[in-house]
Amino acid sequence: MIAPPVVDLTLILPEMIVLGAALLVLMADLWLAPERRGYLVAASLAGVLWAAWVAAGAADGVSFAGMYVRDALTRVGQVVALAATGLGVLVAPEYLRRYNLDRGEYYVLVLTAGAGAMLMAASRDLLMLFLALETLSIPLYVLAAWARGNTRSHEAGMKYFLLGAFASAFFLYGIALLYGETGTTRLPDLGVAFAQQPAGISAAAGVGLLSIGLGFKAALVPFHTWAPDVYEGAPLPAVAFMSVIAKIGAFVALLRVFPLALAALADQWTLVLGALAALTMIVGNLAALAQSSYKRMLAYSSIAHAGYLLVGVATATPAAASAVMTYLAIYAAMGTGAFAVAVALERGGGEADRIEDYAGLARRAPLLAAAAALFLVSLAGLPPTGGFVAKLGIFAAAVETGSVAGLALALIGVLTSVISVYYYMRVAYVMYAGEPASAGAGGDAGAGSAGAADPSGGVRLHASPLLNLALLIAAAAVVHAGVLPGAVTSFAQQVGALLSRL
Numbered sequence: 001m002i003a004p005p006v007v008d009l010t011l012i013l014p015e016m017i018v019l020g021a022a023l024l025v026l027m028a029d030l031w032l033a034p035e036r037r038g039y040l041v042a043a044s045l046a047g048v049l050w051a052a053w054v055a056a057g058a059a060d061g062v063s064f065a066g067m068y069v070r071d072a073l074t075r076v077g078q079v080v081a082l083a084a085t086g087l088g089v090l091v092a093p094e095y096l097r098r099y100n101l102d103r104g105e106y107y108v109l110v111l112t113a114g115a116g117a118m119l120m121a122a123s124r125d126l127l128m129l130f131l132a133l134e135t136l137s138i139p140l141y142v143l144a145a146w147a148r149g150n151t152r153s154h155e156a157g158m159k160y161f162l163l164g165a166f167a168s169a170f171f172l173y174g175i176a177l178l179y180g181e182t183g184t185t186r187l188p189d190l191g192v193a194f195a196q197q198p199a200g201i202s203a204a205a206g207v208g209l210l211s212i213g214l215g216f217k218a219a220l221v222p223f224h225t226w227a228p229d230v231y232e233g234a235p236l237p238a239v240a241f242m243s244v245i246a247k248i249g250a251f252v253a254l255l256r257v258f259p260l261a262l263a264a265l266a267d268q269w270t271l272v273l274g275a276l277a278a279l280t281m282i283v284g285n286l287a288a289l290a291q292s293s294y295k296r297m298l299a300y301s302s303i304a305h306a307g308y309l310l311v312g313v314a315t316a317t318p319a320a321a322s323a324v325m326t327y328l329a330i331y332a333a334m335g336t337g338a339f340a341v342a343v344a345l346e347r348g349g350g351e352a353d354r355i356e357d358y359a360g361l362a363r364r365a366p367l368l369a370a371a372a373a374l375f376l377v378s379l380a381g382l383p384p385t386g387g388f389v390a391k392l393g394i395f396a397a398a399v400e401t402g403s404v405a406g407l408a409l410a411l412i413g414v415l416t417s418v419i420s421v422y423y424y425m426r427v428a429y430v431m432y433a434g435e436p437a438s439a440g441a442g443g444d445a446g447a448g449s450a451g452a453a454d455p456s457g458g459v460r461l462h463a464s465p466l467l468n469l470a471l472l473i474a475a476a477a478v479v480h481a482g483v484l485p486g487a488v489t490s491f492a493q494q495v496g497a498l499l500s501r502l
Helices: 009-031 038-057 072-090 093-098 105-122 126-144 151-182 187-196 201-218 227-233 236-261 263-289 294-315 318-343 366-380 386-400 404-433 465-483 486-500
Strands: 061-063 068-070 345-347 459-461
Touching (some): 009 072, 038 072, 072 105, 072 486, 126 236, 151 187, 227 294, 236 294, 236 486, 263 294, 318 366, 318 386, 386 486
Antiparallel strands (some): 345 459
Protein backbone atom coordinates (compact mmCIF):
# COMPACT_ATOMS: atom_id res chain seq x y z
CA MET A 1 0.00 0.00 0.00
CA ILE A 2 1.40 3.35 -1.01
CA ALA A 3 1.29 5.95 1.76
CA PRO A 4 -0.35 9.25 0.79
CA PRO A 5 2.08 12.16 0.43
CA VAL A 6 2.39 14.71 3.21
CA VAL A 7 0.54 17.88 2.27
CA ASP A 8 1.01 21.04 4.35
CA LEU A 9 -1.31 23.69 2.93
CA THR A 10 0.04 26.37 5.28
CA LEU A 11 3.24 26.45 3.21
CA ILE A 12 1.38 27.58 0.09
CA LEU A 13 -0.63 30.26 1.92
CA PRO A 14 1.00 33.16 -0.03
CA GLU A 15 0.05 31.59 -3.38
CA MET A 16 -3.46 30.84 -2.09
CA ILE A 17 -3.90 34.48 -1.06
CA VAL A 18 -2.87 35.75 -4.50
CA LEU A 19 -5.08 33.26 -6.35
CA GLY A 20 -7.93 34.00 -3.91
CA ALA A 21 -7.59 37.69 -4.73
CA ALA A 22 -7.68 36.80 -8.45
CA LEU A 23 -10.87 34.77 -7.95
CA LEU A 24 -12.44 37.59 -5.93
CA VAL A 25 -11.62 40.11 -8.67
CA LEU A 26 -13.04 37.78 -11.32
CA MET A 27 -16.33 37.33 -9.46
CA ALA A 28 -16.64 40.99 -8.46
CA ASP A 29 -16.13 42.11 -12.04
CA LEU A 30 -19.38 40.37 -12.99
CA TRP A 31 -21.56 42.75 -11.00
CA LEU A 32 -19.49 45.88 -10.37
CA ALA A 33 -20.40 48.93 -12.46
CA PRO A 34 -17.60 50.09 -14.80
CA GLU A 35 -17.09 53.30 -12.82
CA ARG A 36 -16.36 51.22 -9.69
CA ARG A 37 -13.58 49.09 -11.13
CA GLY A 38 -11.22 50.88 -8.77
CA TYR A 39 -12.35 48.35 -6.18
CA LEU A 40 -10.81 45.62 -8.34
CA VAL A 41 -7.47 47.40 -8.22
CA ALA A 42 -7.78 47.81 -4.46
CA ALA A 43 -8.60 44.11 -4.00
CA SER A 44 -5.65 43.10 -6.18
CA LEU A 45 -3.22 45.29 -4.26
CA ALA A 46 -4.59 44.11 -0.91
CA GLY A 47 -4.02 40.50 -1.95
CA VAL A 48 -0.48 41.24 -3.10
CA LEU A 49 0.45 43.10 0.09
CA TRP A 50 -1.04 40.40 2.33
CA ALA A 51 0.73 37.64 0.42
CA ALA A 52 4.06 39.51 0.56
CA TRP A 53 3.74 39.94 4.33
CA VAL A 54 3.01 36.22 4.79
CA ALA A 55 5.73 35.10 2.34
CA ALA A 56 8.42 37.23 3.98
CA GLY A 57 7.84 35.67 7.40
CA ALA A 58 6.84 32.11 6.51
CA ALA A 59 8.80 29.23 8.03
CA ASP A 60 10.80 26.79 5.91
CA GLY A 61 9.32 23.42 4.99
CA VAL A 62 8.59 20.87 2.29
CA SER A 63 5.20 19.71 1.08
CA PHE A 64 3.38 17.86 -1.72
CA ALA A 65 5.64 14.81 -1.57
CA GLY A 66 8.73 16.97 -1.76
CA MET A 67 7.70 18.80 -4.94
CA TYR A 68 7.19 22.13 -3.14
CA VAL A 69 9.79 23.74 -0.89
CA ARG A 70 9.76 26.90 1.16
CA ASP A 71 13.33 28.06 1.81
CA ALA A 72 15.40 31.20 1.43
CA LEU A 73 15.19 31.20 -2.39
CA THR A 74 11.41 30.77 -2.21
CA ARG A 75 11.07 33.58 0.33
CA VAL A 76 13.20 36.12 -1.53
CA GLY A 77 11.92 35.14 -4.99
CA GLN A 78 8.29 35.37 -3.94
CA VAL A 79 8.65 38.77 -2.30
CA VAL A 80 10.38 40.12 -5.42
CA ALA A 81 7.68 38.59 -7.66
CA LEU A 82 4.94 40.13 -5.51
CA ALA A 83 6.62 43.54 -5.64
CA ALA A 84 6.67 43.32 -9.45
CA THR A 85 3.02 42.21 -9.46
CA GLY A 86 1.98 45.13 -7.28
CA LEU A 87 3.74 47.62 -9.56
CA GLY A 88 2.17 45.87 -12.57
CA VAL A 89 -1.29 46.50 -11.10
CA LEU A 90 -0.56 50.15 -10.27
CA VAL A 91 0.63 51.21 -13.74
CA ALA A 92 -2.35 49.78 -15.63
CA PRO A 93 -5.71 51.42 -14.66
CA GLU A 94 -5.36 54.85 -16.29
CA TYR A 95 -3.96 53.40 -19.55
CA LEU A 96 -6.67 50.75 -19.75
CA ARG A 97 -9.42 53.36 -19.28
CA ARG A 98 -7.82 55.67 -21.87
CA TYR A 99 -7.81 52.98 -24.57
CA ASN A 100 -11.13 51.36 -23.56
CA LEU A 101 -9.37 48.16 -22.44
CA ASP A 102 -10.51 48.34 -18.82
CA ARG A 103 -11.80 44.89 -17.88
CA GLY A 104 -11.39 43.08 -14.58
CA GLU A 105 -9.82 40.07 -16.26
CA TYR A 106 -6.64 42.11 -16.78
CA TYR A 107 -5.93 42.11 -13.04
CA VAL A 108 -6.87 38.42 -12.80
CA LEU A 109 -4.23 37.64 -15.41
CA VAL A 110 -1.60 39.78 -13.67
CA LEU A 111 -2.25 38.08 -10.33
CA THR A 112 -2.21 34.60 -11.90
CA ALA A 113 1.10 35.28 -13.65
CA GLY A 114 2.49 36.54 -10.35
CA ALA A 115 1.36 33.31 -8.66
CA GLY A 116 3.12 31.36 -11.43
CA ALA A 117 6.39 33.15 -10.71
CA MET A 118 5.91 32.43 -6.99
CA LEU A 119 5.43 28.72 -7.72
CA MET A 120 8.55 28.67 -9.91
CA ALA A 121 10.53 29.95 -6.91
CA ALA A 122 9.14 27.13 -4.76
CA SER A 123 9.41 24.26 -7.25
CA ARG A 124 11.58 21.36 -6.09
CA ASP A 125 10.67 19.03 -8.93
CA LEU A 126 11.03 19.53 -12.68
CA LEU A 127 7.38 18.62 -13.34
CA MET A 128 6.25 21.11 -10.71
CA LEU A 129 8.55 23.66 -12.30
CA PHE A 130 6.99 23.02 -15.70
CA LEU A 131 3.46 23.53 -14.33
CA ALA A 132 4.56 26.75 -12.65
CA LEU A 133 6.19 27.92 -15.88
CA GLU A 134 2.90 27.43 -17.73
CA THR A 135 0.96 29.18 -14.95
CA LEU A 136 3.27 32.15 -15.45
CA SER A 137 3.32 32.07 -19.24
CA ILE A 138 -0.30 31.56 -20.33
CA PRO A 139 -1.60 34.80 -18.72
CA LEU A 140 1.28 36.70 -20.33
CA TYR A 141 0.26 35.48 -23.83
CA VAL A 142 -3.21 36.93 -23.24
CA LEU A 143 -1.85 40.18 -21.82
CA ALA A 144 0.36 40.66 -24.89
CA ALA A 145 -2.74 40.46 -27.11
CA TRP A 146 -4.92 42.48 -24.71
CA ALA A 147 -5.61 45.34 -27.19
CA ARG A 148 -8.23 43.44 -29.17
CA GLY A 149 -8.64 46.10 -31.85
CA ASN A 150 -4.92 46.41 -32.55
CA THR A 151 -3.37 44.01 -35.07
CA ARG A 152 0.14 44.63 -33.69
CA SER A 153 -1.07 43.48 -30.30
CA HIS A 154 -2.53 40.35 -31.91
CA GLU A 155 0.80 39.70 -33.60
CA ALA A 156 2.62 40.21 -30.29
CA GLY A 157 0.34 37.72 -28.55
CA MET A 158 0.78 35.12 -31.29
CA LYS A 159 4.57 35.52 -31.37
CA TYR A 160 4.80 35.32 -27.60
CA PHE A 161 2.63 32.21 -27.63
CA LEU A 162 4.87 30.56 -30.23
CA LEU A 163 7.97 31.47 -28.23
CA GLY A 164 6.36 29.96 -25.16
CA ALA A 165 5.40 26.82 -27.06
CA PHE A 166 9.01 26.35 -28.20
CA ALA A 167 10.19 26.88 -24.62
CA SER A 168 7.70 24.35 -23.26
CA ALA A 169 8.65 21.73 -25.86
CA PHE A 170 12.38 22.06 -25.18
CA PHE A 171 11.81 22.07 -21.43
CA LEU A 172 9.61 18.96 -21.47
CA TYR A 173 12.01 17.04 -23.69
CA GLY A 174 14.85 17.96 -21.35
CA ILE A 175 12.83 16.60 -18.40
CA ALA A 176 12.22 13.35 -20.28
CA LEU A 177 15.93 12.88 -21.03
CA LEU A 178 16.96 13.58 -17.44
CA TYR A 179 14.32 11.17 -16.14
CA GLY A 180 15.53 8.52 -18.55
CA GLU A 181 19.09 8.95 -17.29
CA THR A 182 18.42 9.14 -13.54
CA GLY A 183 14.87 7.83 -12.97
CA THR A 184 13.81 10.95 -11.08
CA THR A 185 12.58 14.48 -11.70
CA ARG A 186 13.19 15.75 -8.16
CA LEU A 187 15.95 18.33 -8.06
CA PRO A 188 17.72 17.07 -4.87
CA ASP A 189 17.69 13.51 -6.22
CA LEU A 190 19.13 14.71 -9.52
CA GLY A 191 21.94 16.36 -7.59
CA VAL A 192 22.69 13.15 -5.70
CA ALA A 193 22.52 11.03 -8.86
CA PHE A 194 24.98 13.20 -10.78
CA ALA A 195 27.30 13.39 -7.77
CA GLN A 196 27.50 9.59 -7.70
CA GLN A 197 27.87 8.91 -11.41
CA PRO A 198 29.15 10.88 -14.43
CA ALA A 199 26.51 12.35 -16.69
CA GLY A 200 25.85 10.52 -19.93
CA ILE A 201 25.14 12.04 -23.32
CA SER A 202 21.37 11.99 -22.77
CA ALA A 203 21.74 13.75 -19.41
CA ALA A 204 23.94 16.41 -20.97
CA ALA A 205 21.36 16.86 -23.73
CA GLY A 206 18.62 17.09 -21.12
CA VAL A 207 20.44 19.84 -19.23
CA GLY A 208 20.99 21.64 -22.54
CA LEU A 209 17.30 21.47 -23.44
CA LEU A 210 16.31 22.75 -20.00
CA SER A 211 18.68 25.66 -20.57
CA ILE A 212 17.10 26.39 -23.96
CA GLY A 213 13.59 26.30 -22.49
CA LEU A 214 14.45 28.77 -19.74
CA GLY A 215 16.55 30.76 -22.22
CA PHE A 216 13.44 31.42 -24.33
CA LYS A 217 11.57 32.62 -21.25
CA ALA A 218 14.42 34.92 -20.17
CA ALA A 219 14.94 36.14 -23.80
CA LEU A 220 18.59 35.12 -23.87
CA VAL A 221 20.49 35.39 -27.17
CA PRO A 222 20.00 33.51 -29.51
CA PHE A 223 16.47 32.72 -28.25
CA HIS A 224 15.41 36.37 -28.16
CA THR A 225 14.43 36.84 -31.82
CA TRP A 226 10.78 37.79 -31.42
CA ALA A 227 11.03 39.36 -27.97
CA PRO A 228 11.43 42.97 -29.26
CA ASP A 229 8.44 42.49 -31.60
CA VAL A 230 6.36 41.28 -28.65
CA TYR A 231 7.40 44.27 -26.56
CA GLU A 232 6.64 46.69 -29.39
CA GLY A 233 3.16 45.32 -30.13
CA ALA A 234 1.85 44.60 -26.64
CA PRO A 235 0.12 47.32 -24.57
CA LEU A 236 2.58 49.29 -22.43
CA PRO A 237 1.32 48.21 -18.97
CA ALA A 238 1.48 44.57 -20.09
CA VAL A 239 5.05 45.09 -21.37
CA ALA A 240 6.07 46.79 -18.13
CA PHE A 241 4.83 43.77 -16.19
CA MET A 242 5.92 40.92 -18.45
CA SER A 243 9.44 42.29 -18.96
CA VAL A 244 10.02 41.94 -15.22
CA ILE A 245 7.91 39.00 -14.05
CA ALA A 246 9.13 36.65 -16.80
CA LYS A 247 12.73 37.46 -15.86
CA ILE A 248 12.06 36.84 -12.17
CA GLY A 249 10.47 33.46 -12.87
CA ALA A 250 13.16 32.36 -15.31
CA PHE A 251 16.16 33.35 -13.20
CA VAL A 252 14.80 32.00 -9.94
CA ALA A 253 14.28 28.71 -11.80
CA LEU A 254 17.81 28.86 -13.23
CA LEU A 255 19.21 29.34 -9.72
CA ARG A 256 17.12 26.45 -8.41
CA VAL A 257 18.04 24.04 -11.22
CA PHE A 258 21.71 24.82 -11.88
CA PRO A 259 23.67 25.97 -8.78
CA LEU A 260 21.38 24.13 -6.33
CA ALA A 261 20.49 20.87 -8.12
CA LEU A 262 23.17 20.38 -10.77
CA ALA A 263 26.22 21.55 -8.81
CA ALA A 264 28.00 18.28 -9.67
CA LEU A 265 27.91 19.20 -13.37
CA ALA A 266 29.06 22.78 -12.85
CA ASP A 267 32.21 22.29 -14.94
CA GLN A 268 30.04 21.68 -18.02
CA TRP A 269 27.15 24.13 -17.72
CA THR A 270 29.09 27.12 -16.36
CA LEU A 271 31.01 27.37 -19.64
CA VAL A 272 27.82 27.18 -21.73
CA LEU A 273 25.92 29.68 -19.58
CA GLY A 274 28.95 31.96 -19.53
CA ALA A 275 29.12 31.97 -23.33
CA LEU A 276 25.38 32.70 -23.54
CA ALA A 277 25.78 35.53 -21.02
CA ALA A 278 28.56 37.16 -23.04
CA LEU A 279 26.59 36.84 -26.28
CA THR A 280 23.43 38.23 -24.66
CA MET A 281 25.21 41.25 -23.17
CA ILE A 282 26.91 42.11 -26.47
CA VAL A 283 23.97 41.60 -28.83
CA GLY A 284 21.41 43.22 -26.51
CA ASN A 285 23.42 46.40 -26.01
CA LEU A 286 24.59 46.78 -29.63
CA ALA A 287 21.05 46.28 -30.97
CA ALA A 288 19.66 48.83 -28.50
CA LEU A 289 22.03 51.45 -29.93
CA ALA A 290 20.22 51.46 -33.28
CA GLN A 291 16.64 51.79 -31.99
CA SER A 292 14.48 54.87 -32.53
CA SER A 293 11.51 53.31 -30.68
CA TYR A 294 11.52 53.73 -26.91
CA LYS A 295 9.83 50.34 -26.40
CA ARG A 296 12.24 48.47 -28.69
CA MET A 297 15.20 50.18 -27.03
CA LEU A 298 13.98 49.02 -23.63
CA ALA A 299 13.27 45.56 -25.10
CA TYR A 300 16.87 45.11 -26.25
CA SER A 301 18.01 46.67 -22.98
CA SER A 302 15.96 44.02 -21.16
CA ILE A 303 17.78 41.34 -23.17
CA ALA A 304 21.11 42.86 -22.15
CA HIS A 305 20.08 42.81 -18.48
CA ALA A 306 19.26 39.11 -18.87
CA GLY A 307 22.90 38.70 -19.88
CA TYR A 308 24.13 40.43 -16.72
CA LEU A 309 21.88 38.21 -14.60
CA LEU A 310 23.15 35.11 -16.39
CA VAL A 311 26.71 36.06 -15.43
CA GLY A 312 25.63 35.60 -11.82
CA VAL A 313 24.07 32.19 -12.52
CA ALA A 314 27.12 31.03 -14.48
CA THR A 315 29.44 32.18 -11.68
CA ALA A 316 27.64 29.71 -9.36
CA THR A 317 28.92 30.95 -5.99
CA PRO A 318 26.90 31.96 -2.92
CA ALA A 319 27.85 35.60 -3.46
CA ALA A 320 26.73 35.43 -7.08
CA ALA A 321 23.38 33.87 -6.14
CA SER A 322 22.78 36.72 -3.68
CA ALA A 323 23.80 39.22 -6.35
CA VAL A 324 21.31 37.73 -8.84
CA MET A 325 18.43 38.12 -6.37
CA THR A 326 19.54 41.67 -5.52
CA TYR A 327 19.67 42.46 -9.24
CA LEU A 328 16.16 41.04 -9.78
CA ALA A 329 14.74 43.12 -6.92
CA ILE A 330 16.30 46.34 -8.24
CA TYR A 331 15.44 45.54 -11.86
CA ALA A 332 11.79 45.08 -10.88
CA ALA A 333 11.77 48.73 -9.78
CA MET A 334 13.87 50.38 -12.49
CA GLY A 335 12.49 48.29 -15.38
CA THR A 336 8.85 48.85 -14.45
CA GLY A 337 9.55 52.52 -13.78
CA ALA A 338 11.11 53.09 -17.22
CA PHE A 339 8.06 51.63 -18.95
CA ALA A 340 5.67 53.44 -16.57
CA VAL A 341 7.03 56.77 -17.81
CA ALA A 342 5.89 55.86 -21.33
CA VAL A 343 2.45 54.89 -19.99
CA ALA A 344 1.96 58.53 -18.96
CA LEU A 345 2.46 59.83 -22.53
CA GLU A 346 0.23 59.73 -25.61
CA ARG A 347 0.72 60.92 -29.15
CA GLY A 348 -1.93 61.04 -31.84
CA GLY A 349 -4.31 58.87 -29.84
CA GLY A 350 -1.68 56.13 -29.48
CA GLU A 351 1.43 55.38 -27.48
CA ALA A 352 4.24 57.93 -27.60
CA ASP A 353 6.77 55.35 -28.68
CA ARG A 354 9.40 57.36 -30.58
CA ILE A 355 12.36 58.68 -28.64
CA GLU A 356 11.80 62.10 -30.21
CA ASP A 357 8.37 62.15 -28.52
CA TYR A 358 10.23 62.74 -25.26
CA ALA A 359 11.83 65.98 -26.51
CA GLY A 360 11.30 68.85 -24.09
CA LEU A 361 9.55 66.67 -21.51
CA ALA A 362 11.60 68.23 -18.70
CA ARG A 363 10.01 71.64 -19.35
CA ARG A 364 6.45 70.30 -19.42
CA ALA A 365 6.65 67.70 -16.66
CA PRO A 366 9.88 68.15 -14.66
CA LEU A 367 9.07 65.50 -12.05
CA LEU A 368 8.17 62.90 -14.66
CA ALA A 369 11.33 63.70 -16.61
CA ALA A 370 13.40 63.49 -13.43
CA ALA A 371 11.91 60.06 -12.66
CA ALA A 372 12.61 58.92 -16.22
CA ALA A 373 16.21 60.13 -16.02
CA LEU A 374 16.65 58.35 -12.69
CA PHE A 375 15.43 55.03 -14.13
CA LEU A 376 17.63 55.41 -17.22
CA VAL A 377 20.71 56.24 -15.14
CA SER A 378 20.01 53.22 -12.95
CA LEU A 379 19.53 50.92 -15.96
CA ALA A 380 22.89 52.13 -17.24
CA GLY A 381 24.43 51.13 -13.91
CA LEU A 382 25.70 54.55 -12.87
CA PRO A 383 26.13 55.56 -9.19
CA PRO A 384 24.49 56.37 -6.84
CA THR A 385 21.53 54.31 -8.04
CA GLY A 386 20.34 50.78 -7.42
CA GLY A 387 21.47 49.72 -10.89
CA PHE A 388 25.08 50.46 -9.93
CA VAL A 389 24.80 48.29 -6.81
CA ALA A 390 23.17 45.49 -8.82
CA LYS A 391 25.86 45.40 -11.52
CA LEU A 392 28.68 45.84 -9.00
CA GLY A 393 27.48 42.77 -7.09
CA ILE A 394 27.33 40.62 -10.22
CA PHE A 395 30.72 41.70 -11.60
CA ALA A 396 32.43 41.49 -8.19
CA ALA A 397 31.16 37.93 -7.74
CA ALA A 398 32.52 36.99 -11.18
CA VAL A 399 35.93 38.53 -10.43
CA GLU A 400 36.13 36.86 -7.00
CA THR A 401 36.15 33.44 -8.66
CA GLY A 402 39.67 34.24 -9.86
CA SER A 403 39.08 32.32 -13.09
CA VAL A 404 39.83 33.63 -16.56
CA ALA A 405 36.18 33.08 -17.54
CA GLY A 406 34.95 35.09 -14.57
CA LEU A 407 37.32 37.95 -15.33
CA ALA A 408 36.32 37.90 -19.00
CA LEU A 409 32.60 38.00 -18.17
CA ALA A 410 33.12 40.90 -15.76
CA LEU A 411 35.14 42.80 -18.38
CA ILE A 412 32.50 42.23 -21.07
CA GLY A 413 29.83 43.34 -18.61
CA VAL A 414 31.66 46.58 -17.82
CA LEU A 415 32.36 47.37 -21.49
CA THR A 416 28.79 46.70 -22.59
CA SER A 417 27.54 48.79 -19.67
CA VAL A 418 29.65 51.66 -21.01
CA ILE A 419 27.96 51.18 -24.41
CA SER A 420 24.54 51.24 -22.76
CA VAL A 421 25.26 54.65 -21.26
CA TYR A 422 25.02 56.13 -24.76
CA TYR A 423 21.53 54.96 -25.63
CA TYR A 424 20.09 55.51 -22.14
CA MET A 425 21.55 59.00 -21.88
CA ARG A 426 20.42 59.83 -25.41
CA VAL A 427 16.82 59.67 -24.15
CA ALA A 428 17.67 61.77 -21.09
CA TYR A 429 19.42 64.33 -23.31
CA VAL A 430 16.38 64.52 -25.60
CA MET A 431 14.12 65.10 -22.60
CA TYR A 432 16.21 67.95 -21.20
CA ALA A 433 17.76 69.57 -24.28
CA GLY A 434 15.53 68.54 -27.17
CA GLU A 435 12.90 70.69 -28.86
CA PRO A 436 9.60 68.95 -29.61
CA ALA A 437 8.62 68.72 -33.27
CA SER A 438 5.40 70.51 -34.21
CA ALA A 439 2.26 68.39 -34.30
CA GLY A 440 1.62 69.30 -37.91
CA ALA A 441 5.08 68.31 -39.05
CA GLY A 442 4.70 64.90 -37.47
CA GLY A 443 1.39 64.23 -39.15
CA ASP A 444 -0.33 63.99 -35.77
CA ALA A 445 -4.04 64.44 -36.25
CA GLY A 446 -5.14 63.48 -32.80
CA ALA A 447 -3.39 65.97 -30.55
CA GLY A 448 -3.68 69.70 -30.71
CA SER A 449 -4.95 71.75 -33.63
CA ALA A 450 -3.87 70.49 -37.03
CA GLY A 451 -1.03 72.53 -38.42
CA ALA A 452 -0.88 74.84 -35.40
CA ALA A 453 2.34 75.37 -33.47
CA ASP A 454 2.14 72.94 -30.60
CA PRO A 455 4.84 73.35 -27.94
CA SER A 456 4.41 69.74 -26.91
CA GLY A 457 4.85 68.32 -30.41
CA GLY A 458 1.42 66.71 -30.06
CA VAL A 459 2.40 64.64 -27.03
CA ARG A 460 -0.13 64.62 -24.23
CA LEU A 461 0.44 63.80 -20.57
CA HIS A 462 -1.82 61.47 -18.64
CA ALA A 463 -0.93 61.17 -14.99
CA SER A 464 -3.20 59.38 -12.54
CA PRO A 465 -2.71 59.03 -8.77
CA LEU A 466 -2.03 55.31 -9.10
CA LEU A 467 0.53 55.78 -11.88
CA ASN A 468 2.21 58.54 -9.88
CA LEU A 469 2.26 56.23 -6.86
CA ALA A 470 3.92 53.49 -8.95
CA LEU A 471 6.55 55.94 -10.21
CA LEU A 472 7.15 57.23 -6.68
CA ILE A 473 7.58 53.70 -5.25
CA ALA A 474 9.89 52.63 -8.07
CA ALA A 475 11.99 55.81 -7.84
CA ALA A 476 12.25 55.53 -4.04
CA ALA A 477 13.33 51.89 -4.36
CA VAL A 478 16.01 52.74 -6.93
CA VAL A 479 17.40 55.60 -4.81
CA HIS A 480 17.24 53.62 -1.56
CA ALA A 481 18.98 50.62 -3.10
CA GLY A 482 21.70 52.91 -4.44
CA VAL A 483 22.31 55.02 -1.32
CA LEU A 484 21.48 52.52 1.43
CA PRO A 485 21.70 49.09 -0.22
CA GLY A 486 22.07 47.16 3.05
CA ALA A 487 18.39 46.24 3.41
CA VAL A 488 18.12 44.81 -0.11
CA THR A 489 21.44 42.99 -0.11
CA SER A 490 20.90 41.57 3.40
CA PHE A 491 17.52 40.17 2.35
CA ALA A 492 18.99 38.65 -0.81
CA GLN A 493 21.97 37.17 1.05
CA GLN A 494 19.64 34.50 2.44
CA VAL A 495 19.89 32.83 -0.97
CA GLY A 496 23.68 32.82 -0.87
CA ALA A 497 23.58 31.30 2.60
CA LEU A 498 21.33 28.54 1.26
CA LEU A 499 23.84 27.76 -1.50
CA SER A 500 26.81 27.78 0.88
CA ARG A 501 25.21 25.06 3.03
CA LEU A 502 25.19 22.55 0.16
